[in-house]
Amino acid sequence: MFDRLRRSPARRFAGAGLLLATTLAASAAGAASPDLLTRPIETPFAEKWLRPQAPARIYGDSYYVGFGGLSLVLIQTAEGLILIDGALPQSAAAVEAHVRSLGFRVEDIRYILNTEAHYDHAGGVAALARDSGATVVASPASAAALRAGRVVADDPQAGDIAGFPAIAKIREVRDGEVLRLGGVAVTARFTPGHTPGSTSWTWKSCEGGRCLDMVFAASLNPVSAEGFHFLADSRHGDLTAAYRRSIRAFAALPCDVLISAHPDHSGVDDKLRRLAESRSPNPFIDPAACRTYADKYEAVLDARIAKERAAAVSGPK
Numbered sequence: 001m002f003d004r005l006r007r008s009p010a011r012r013f014a015g016a017g018l019l020l021a022t023t024l025a026a027s028a029a030g031a032a033s034p035d036l037l038t039r040p041i042e043t044p045f046a047e048k049w050l051r052p053q054a055p056a057r058i059y060g061d062s063y064y065v066g067f068g069g070l071s072l073v074l075i076q077t078a079e080g081l082i083l084i085d086g087a088l089p090q091s092a093a094a095v096e097a098h099v100r101s102l103g104f105r106v107e108d109i110r111y112i113l114n115t116e117a118h119y120d121h122a123g124g125v126a127a128l129a130r131d132s133g134a135t136v137v138a139s140p141a142s143a144a145a146l147r148a149g150r151v152v153a154d155d156p157q158a159g160d161i162a163g164f165p166a167i168a169k170i171r172e173v174r175d176g177e178v179l180r181l182g183g184v185a186v187t188a189r190f191t192p193g194h195t196p197g198s199t200s201w202t203w204k205s206c207e208g209g210r211c212l213d214m215v216f217a218a219s220l221n222p223v224s225a226e227g228f229h230f231l232a233d234s235r236h237g238d239l240t241a242a243y244r245r246s247i248r249a250f251a252a253l254p255c256d257v258l259i260s261a262h263p264d265h266s267g268v269d270d271k272l273r274r275l276a277e278s279r280s281p282n283p284f285i286d287p288a289a290c291r292t293y294a295d296k297y298e299a300v301l302d303a304r305i306a307k308e309r310a311a312a313v314s315g316p317k
């Protein structure tokens, strides 16, 4: 009877039904537990930020693994890899594909350094840290926001921008602290202003015996939510002097190669295009790049402060 039933069309149909039901149950379970760490953050900027960009060696052991509109850098050392920044949650898989396409293993990423606790630079960090097992490294002010998975109250853009997957375990560094891995020393350079914890990172990369000072720059752009002031207001004192100190300190960094967190802030997009055409001369080598970047954003800060002063004189509207 068992045999006969098994061979009968009805039984086969039942069997197929069971298989279908199992498949549906599996996909329903999948839908019920999506990967929260890579769930897309909806933003009109995503298309611009995540514009495809071929990974490339920038100089020595430093590689570009980001996108057309968001920078990520990978540093190869003798004992593993260091990744700077994590873009958006939905771009984590693409970042991992970039790392692999260069011949590296995601599991070899030992550190993920963060420039700022905003979702466009920190959104993908939780997923990338989970997939690689890397330790996330940030300034104490950034770490507070990264643990919370949202912008902190004293951030100029608080209330204006989305949260992101929280990161449970973070190694905090001091300003000037040096992180060492496999012969590479990366220094944390605090550049608060755009966010309270903004951190730029510097290291040396060598090529054919020529070692250059590499700089991954946090954003220095003085943008804010409506109603926030960089000048003193009822909530805080004047923030402009500290902001200016960050910009001037950044300008004085040892700097031969600049990669800004937002490529278009320092022409990284254009340099990548030129690099793909020819490596000599390497378009990224520019000892004036950090000063130019600092001067540009000091002028933006000046304009912003002038605007705030004018608004204060004309009174609240």
Ligand SMILES: [Zn+2]
Pocket (backbone or CB within 6 Å): 116, 118, 194, 219
């Ligand atoms: Zn930001």
